[in-house]
Amino acid sequence: MTSTAPLQDSGQGSGSPNQGPDASHTAAAEQEHAEHGDFRLFGLATFLVADGMTFAGFFAAYLTFRAVNPLQEGSTYELELLLPTINTVVLIISSFTFHRAGKECRGGNLGASRLWLAITGGLGAIFLAGQMVEYFSLPFSLTDNLFASTFYALTGFHGLHVTLGVICIAIVALQTRQGGRISASDHFGLEAAELYWHFVDGIWVVLYGILYLL
Amino acid sequence: MTLANPSDFNGSLQPQGWLRYFSFSLDHKVIGLQYLVCGFLFYLVGGALAGAIRTELVTPLSDFMPRDTYNEVLTLHGTVMIFLWIVPVVNGAFGNYLIPFYVGARDMAFPRLNAVAFWLIPPAGILLISSYFIAGAAAQSGWTAYPPLSLTTPAAGQVVWILSVLLLGGSSIFGGINFIATVLKLRRPGLKLMQLPMYCWAMLGTSILVVLSTPVLAGTLILLSFDIIAHTGFFNPALGGNVVVYQHLFWFYSHPAVYIMVLPAFGLVSEILPVHARKPLFGYTTMVYSIMAIVFLGLIVWAHHMFTSGTPPWMRLFFTIATSFIAVPTGIKFFNWLATLWGGKIALNSAMLFSCAFIVNFVFGGITGVALAQVPFDIHVHDTYFVVGHFHYIVYGGTVFVIFGSLYHWYPKFTGRLLNEDLGRLHFLLTFIGFNLCFAPQHWLGLNGMPRRVAEYDPTFTTLNQVSSVGALLMAISTIPLLINVVVTAINGKPAGDNPWNALTPEWLTSSPPPVENWIGEAPLVTEPYGYGQHQDQPQEVKA
Amino acid sequence: MGNPAHLKAETSTRKRSAGDVDLPTKTTFDTHRSAAPHRLSKRATCTVPIRTALAVLAATTALVLTGLWVGNNVNMLPLDASSNAPTYDALFKVLFSIGTMLFLGIVILLVYSMFRFRRRAGDFSDGLAIEGNLPLEIVWTAIPAIVVLFVGIYSYDIYERMGGMVALNDHSAMDHMAMDHSVQQAQAPGRVWGGIGAAGMDAAPGGPVLPVEVTAMQFAFIFHYPDAQITSGELHVPTGQPVELHMEARDVIHAFWVPQFRLKQDVIPGQPTVLSFTATKAGTYPIVCAELCGPYHGGMRSNVVVHEPEAYDAWLQQNSPNRTTT
């Protein structure tokens, strides 16, 4: 393969013989758009759509199992509600605290932002702890029956997301310190983490609905 | 390693020269060619496996290899061809190379993610193939990996298979995100969506499918691996699980996957035909809508692979109708291509021959597809060689033909040299004859009672199987002129100039091969990529 | 059709006025082109010369006739030995005919264009800037839509007649179903997951339905006749009587297929399925396992022996455990 691109000779010669008026270089005067907008958030949102589809697949599987595969005798779909409900509330609150952190950051109040981030992370950790407590108090284990397996797969997969979220929050909180990467004008990391966190919350609400309430 | 190009204002120190093709390059053109070459190597592997299949099937007895090896071979053949050849090349290779040009950008939206997406592929591929040697046995439950069979075959091989498909799926999702962001967000100012070359639309549609359906496959395979490793019972009927749910989830990905394999090919053909027919692409707007219609319909037809799986009657009815209707938007595309050719000044070079043959092959495969969509018809031929014939007509006769055609069309762009036309025509002829010889008889075999995925068969089918194997041999031979052509041309091929075809799409409006940042100076604003015949007063010269 | 020289003259200058067009020698396209070389999508007046119209009509008729001939005369299917096989073959004929017409039509158009419009040596001009044509687009959207609608409705009718649309779970014949206890299942007894019921067209002729329980396993089918207490590795059925197979798999998914009956149904572990048919021609036909089920999948075959009713009774007598010993 001929390697080095002939940089010098391509300037004027490039394809000019057959360019119509429309394909002209009139735009050459236009400003170079070297700095295109930031679409990292757009990319993240697309990724979250994909991630959401993974959950959608799990949900569909779970609902189908439930509709057509009766459980063995002695097993039940009933779950203790108190702990998960508290957990749900905790997670929803954490969405608001994260929102607050973002607002403070955009307002230039990095210290307050860091505090709200810490609270959010703390709530996330509480959620995870609650989840652990629930796991240990459940009357069934992973391979007991179809419902048990699905239950652990769904909550476990979601728990992984929460864990990742908490780690991200910790990193972002560190970055809001003096000289860190995040400032009032440049806070992609924080916004990304926020978007992700809201997504994880949203998934939990659906999950809570179909796993515990249904 | 030479020094970074001064014009590389991203400041990344990228190796230059041939070395960069082995590096973690961020240049979309390098990544595109990495995909292409890597994919082609896997095509040779998949083809060698197909050769083993066809050799086994020369005689009705299972005498060439052990029976479970046969199952491993056909599983690997299907997986390699789909996940390591078609999908990476028709999306990754051409998508990465062309899309930034088409949107007037200097690179993809996320160059680093792009490089990661590519570099997931070689390890995943090597992992997949090595499972045969390392794990003792490769996966042997077909590329569909239906449980409970996939739960009872040797576990190590199946787990490795899952792992590598997950990696490849991840690569595909990263690529898809990148394409969506590039097409929608990175367009040069002043360039409208409806002015983009058709391949952009095809890649946009494909990427939507990738983003919506691949994660479902990933989730499903994770559940499957739990069943294998942790002995959960999602898909294990002995533990109360449901095997049909797996099939639904699998096909929710794998039906859209067939459009992931063919929509980009549609896009590439839409680029090749106007150039060599010297006419605008006919019906641009309807072409765009039909792509989007295929995307939508493609997401809601998956259960046509499950007509005999014990689905309820209403479901079969719905999926029959939905599937049949895909013929409508697809038909629109085909008639528009024919209209593009009609009244043109067609240069019958290798690129064109492959593209026109694509039309023939795909229409054939599409029509058998519509037949398969009819429940009563499918009940007889499901899981027979009729289906094998159907999809090879589409994946090989469709997508692979387009890949070859695209190679002849864009090779001058990649290298600045033209591929040899005589060798190209020879390649075409051998491929076309071999292909039809190989796969046409399979329809007859299926209708008459030969199931697929068997190493031994009823002796009455011997002759047709032998014809099919001869066809496969011809296809194998046909790669020789291609390889010679590529190698010889790279060394002393005819210089192509910057724009050998006098094409109007933006990738030709720069040098061949293009400079690192695609254009010296400002990217041209191409609002009429198919404006052939409109500016006849400007005298033109054809160099080729 | 205009001759190439004519076309070339027309294409190479855009300043040609619309007036000097001699209509009779040109097709619709040519007319459009010369009238307005650009943006033809916006002007869609149609004046089709009689000769062209006739030629198109003749070609279409020839195509339709060829398709019909091929569909009716090229036989690609094995013997039809069940009552729904002729119905299936009728569907096949229709699909084959339509498919042939579409395929040939498109290929002929393509190959014709490739030769008729190929670039002559030395001609470096472009073709004409036709970018679209709305009426044409509508036509080629409508035709496939009508075709698939027709095909869909027709095949639905066929499927209905085969018994495919019967709601399976409240099927009375399910009472015969004896669950295979080797698979621990918590299914409600009698629930059937899919297949083809006996209430279709076959139900009437042969009187009572003959139930047979089918167990598929790696790598064999086992047939059990609950009424006669027979267990066999081959399926024996009489002509003319509807048979209802109650199928369940023991290990992995298999599929029961008899090409001569044009019928196939997956046999699924944990989810019983049902398949009904009425054999019409005596003979021995292969039973093929059509779902990959392991190394010996290709060897998982058996036979269905279709007897005339008397011969079937004799077979029953001979094999029944409670027959009187002679």
Ligand code: HEA
């Ligand atoms: C690139 C890949 C690709 C593509 C594009 C398609 C396209 C189509 N496929 Fe195919 N298919 C596969 C790859 C593909 N398929 C594979 C790999 C399998 C097997 C998987 C496995 O089991 O391993 C399969 C299996 C498969 C089945 C299941 C068979 C079975 O297992 O029993 C069915 C059933 O409905 C089907 C239908 C269709 C239809 C209706 C289309 C349509 O999209 C085709 C539409 C196109 C046309 C119809 C031609 C152009 C249209 C016109 C010229 C208009 C006029 C036409 C009419 C009015 C009919 N396919």
Ligand code: HEA
């Ligand atoms: C997606 C793309 C794709 C492509 C391109 C192909 C290409 C080919 N396939 Fe493929 N095939 C599938 C996808 C594809 N296949 C899938 C998905 C399945 C289903 C698997 C399953 O059931 O799970 C399948 C199954 C399948 C079967 C059915 C197996 C069975 O059910 O028992 C057969 C049988 O003939 C077959 C044959 C071929 C042949 C002859 C080619 C030829 O076109 C290949 C031509 C290429 C070559 C011949 C390469 C030439 C190069 C060499 C020979 C070099 C030699 C190299 C070395 C020695 C290192 N394939």
Ligand code: CUA
């Ligand atoms: Cu049983 Cu294949």
Ligand SMILES: [Cu+2]
């Ligand atoms: Cu499909």
